[in-house]
Amino acid sequence: MSLETLGFLARWAHLALAVAVVGACAVLLVGGRSDRPTARAWEDHVLRWLRRLVLLALASGALLLAYQAAYLSGRAAAAFEGRTLALVLFETQAGHVWLVRHGVLLLLFALVSLRADVDRPLDWVAGRGQALVLGAGALGLVAAGGHAAAVKPDPWPAVTIDAVHLLATGIWVGGLLPLALLLRAASREEGADARPYAVLAARRFSRLALAAVVALVVSGTGNVVTQIGSVAALVGTPYGRLLLAKLGLLLPILALAAVNRRRLVPALSGEAATVGRPAMRRLARFVTAEAMLALLVVAIGAALGMTPPARHQQPDWPFAFRLSxxxxxxxxxxxxxxxxxxxxxxxxxxxxxxxxxxxxxxxxxxxxxxxxxxxxxxxxxxxxxxxAYPTTYVRPRVPYQAASIAQGARLYREHCAACHGRSGAGDGDRAATLPRRPPDLRSPHTAQHTAGDLFWWITGGIPRAAMPAFGDRLGAEARWDLVNFVRALGADTAARTLGPGVEPGRPWLVAPDFTFAVGPTPARALKDYRGRRIVLLVLYTLPDSRPRLAQLAANYNVLALLGVEVVAVPGDAAPDAIRRLGADPLILFPIVTEGAREIAAAYGLFARAPHAEFLIDRQGYVRARWAPETAPVRELNLLLADIQELNQEKAATPAADEHVH
Amino acid sequence: MRLWKVVLLVNLALALGIGGGYLWWGRRTERLERELAQARAAPAVGQREWRVRGVVRAILPDINLMVLSHEEIPGYMAPMTMGFRAASPKIYDGLQVGDAVRFTVRGTPPDVLVTAVDRIP
Known part of the structure; x- marks a missing residue:
């Protein structure tokens, strides 16, 4: 048996035992104290089982810890090494949670082993209540050591939701078997004394279980949102498919539960011999069946805990179509x-x-x-x-960055321009020989396909249009560079609709990220200015741009005061750009000496002019673009007004995504 | 003793233990953070000297100032473009805007001078 299987079995057993512990405590408390001999015997029976369940939970927890040590160190032998176990226990969050949970389980074991006198109601309630609180603590804290605890930046809402999910499972699923025991005992000839007690307990539990199911649905939806997040992730990842299997298994359980609640529970109080007792016997059987099915659901829950959450996986879209x-x-x-x-x-x-x-x-x-x-x-x-294709919803492996776009442009000229044309218009030299004219890559239609669609076509080609496959000629990164380049081509067309000034509250054109350095200083990225400064990106060519640079330099103090950083990029990417600008005028904003080639190649797509300026807001969107071919360079007072407009904007738009879609 | 009293006492002990532990642990973290902040903010005792790389952006001999875009000056200044006074005018003799340099800053912040500049070829 593989290590993974052992780990899964330990996890399943531990989870099921913790669930059973909470359920047993809940049913005892819900039923209440009784003086009837059969009910007392049932309570003793459940308590005996509770002791065993807690012991088994402790044992399976120890196994789980050993598995964790072996898994984290990558060696099966580590499961028995004191030092590795100590490392897992004391140096990881899951280890701390394990310590607390098993401490609580030990306390619970002490409590249920204590043969305390519970004849008086207050003592009874204190004892049973305390058992439920401890059991719930041991089960609910599972959430603090699982996937929910890894949610960033703030894990606590996700942990709370997951804890509610676990506790609701404990109360509903865990309570089924003890209830079945009671119903069976009370349905016997000699159990007649406990029949009213059993009917009352079944009714109360039925109400509680309904509340638990509602809590399960609500918290389960919350879990889906945090751990899966999209339809593609639900149907396209192992985690999502496991969840679908879990939901599929839940349907017959809910159907059984509905029959129990609507038909059998009301029949319990019917005439004993003909209606009440047969209904009670059948209810005991149905409730047992429900519990067995629920055990399988818990198994899937344990498997989910060992599977990477769908949100962090690349979805593999299973259908040949999608809806859009x-x-x-x-x-x-x-x-x-x-x-x-x-x-x-x-x-x-x-x-x-x-x-x-x-x-x-x-x-x-x-x-x-x-x-x-x-x-x-x-x-x-x-x-x-x-x-749609298997990669339709895959997230690009390469972020939307100037360097990737520049690399994509190079690859495009080499491999694609012959058919698609240098500008992407579909007018390459060989376009006429094709069965179908290549589409205009700059058109809005291209933007409707996902980045994963483009990746699929580049990788596998389009046979009916005679587009060749590049999967064996270009590496995955190179193909993503091409996707980023095609996206930038589309953005160029879209950028033409930008007006001459900032449109308030309407950011939509993502500025490709870039890195740059000034002389020997450490490299910086456009992203470093996120949330802090507006960036005025200036692509310049000497000598024509000199008067504009002088004007910006003379007003640099005002621009800086308004929260703007000016980043000047020489269009020819000269490494001695600062020296070429010389000492007059005095220019103190960054002049890019490293990274200029990539920035010029990527942003040059948006403005084919010797001098172009881009105003990039604090969320990473291009908000205005000035290049002589479309709009003259902005007069300084108008530029300052644009900047004020951005400064007054409330940051309602989420920061620009690092990847194309 | 009655069970409800036992339960109450155990819970009380647990609450005290957890609360006390949290206070102790929280205080300790707080104290460590405070000490760290103090250590960071503590002015360097006496003179210090750094040697870092940068690029010359301007030279203003009238006020004996060199403007340099420089990398991080550890424990003193993040990477930025900054004006520095020179220890003597000879230091910027022959330097040109755009030169990549390695320079020495000496003094007690914020009172520092550039004492040497070497061009990086």
Whole structure:
């Protein structure tokens, strides 16, 4: 058996035992104290089991710790080395959580082993209540050592939500078996004395379980948002698929629970011989079946704890299509169909909701609502479908940076320009020989495809359009460089819609990140200015740019006061750019001597002019662009007004993403 | 003793232990952080000397000032463009704007002088 399997089994056992401990404590407390002999016998029985469960939980916890040591050190032998175990226990957060949890479990064991006198109600409540609190602590703290604790920057909301999820599981799932024991004991001929007690306990537990299920759904949704985050991650990663399996398994359990709650629990108080006792026997069987199925759900939960969360995995899209509103832009004739379909579906869903609220004739209502919703979806969704590929939702491995775009531009000229044309217009020399004219890469249509789509085509080619595959000729990074370059081409077209001044509150054009250095000083990145300064990026060419640089230099103190850093990039990337500018005028803002070539290549795509200026806001978006071909260089007083506009803006937009989409 | 009293006492002891531990641990972290901040802010005793790299951005002989874009001056100044007084005008003799240099800063911050400059070829 592999180490991984052992680790999984230990985790499953530990989780299931901790869940059972909480459930047993909860059921004892919910049932309340009873003087009936059968009920007392049942309570003793559950307490005996509770002691064993706590001991087993401690043992499986020790196994889990050994597995953790072996896993972290990469050697199976480390599971038995004192030094590695101590390292895991005292130097990792999971180790600290382990120590606290097992301390709590030891306390719980001491409490349940204590044969204390609980004849008086106050003592009984104190003892059982304390057991539940300790058990809940041991189970809920599992969240503080799992995936939720690794959420950045603030893990506490995620840990709280996960702890609620665990506790709700403990109360509902863990309580099923002890309840089944009670029902079975009370349904026997000689257990008649405890029958009222069992009926009361079943009713109370049924209410509690319903609340727990609601808490499970709410906290589970929260977990999905923090650990998965997107549909692609749900269907395209092992973590997401495990979760789908868990949800699939949950359906029959919920169906069983619904039958128990609506049919069997109300029947318990019926006439004993014909209705009450048979219902109680059947309820005991159903509840046991529910618990067994739930044990499998806990197994998937344990497996989820050992699987990297979907958010951090590259999704592998399993379908050949995806749904996108962008599909309607290229096919306007389908818009009406999509609109009608969506409205019919909305009416169907509203009818379904209404059917759930109104009690009479629920069946026919629900059925017709479902038909209506299905019809609407069938009508409205197909027009939204567009082709998709396994890499469609993959995150680019290379960030959107000037260096990557410059490298992509080089590769493009070498491998792509012959067909796609130097500018990306699809007018290369060999374009005419192709079965289909290459598309204009600069058009908005290109932007509707995901970066993963572009990566797929570059990697595998498009046979029907005679586009060759580059997967075996270019490395993955080079292919992502090409994707970044194509994105920058599209951004160029989009950038033409930027007005001459800053449009308030509308950042959308992501500024490619870049790194630069001034002489021998350490390299800086555009990203370093995020949230701190506005950057005026100046691509210049001597001698024509000298008057403008002199003007900016003379007003550098005012610009600095308004929170602006001026970064000047020589278009010819001369390493002695500072010397060439000379001592007059006195220029003190950074003149880029390293990294200029990449910046000029990338930002040159947005403005093919000897002198161009870009105003980049604190979130990393280009907010204005001035190049003589589109808009004359901004007069200083207007530039200062633009900067004031940015300074007055509230940072509502999230910072620009480092990767293209 | 009655069970409820035992439970109460155990919980009280736990709360005291956790609270006390947190206070002790929190205080210790606080104290360490304070000491660290003090150590960082402490003015260097007496004269210090650094040798760092930079690039000449301007020379203003009228006020005996050289403006340098320089790397970090450890324990004193982050990388930035900054004016430095020269120990003597001879130090910037022959230097040109744009020269990459290695220079020596000496003094008791903020009272420092550039005492030597060598061009990096």
């Amino acid at each position: 509103l962008g599909a309607l832009q290229s096919a306007p004739e389908l818009r009406l169909r999509a609109l009608i379909g969506s409205q019919v579906a909305v009416v169907g869903m509203a009818a379904a909701l209404a059917a759930l609220v109104i009690r009479s004739r629920r069946g026919p209502w629900l059925a017709s609502a479902a038909v209506l919703a299905g019809l609407g979806l069938g009508l409205g969704l197909p027009p939204l479908a567009i082709d």
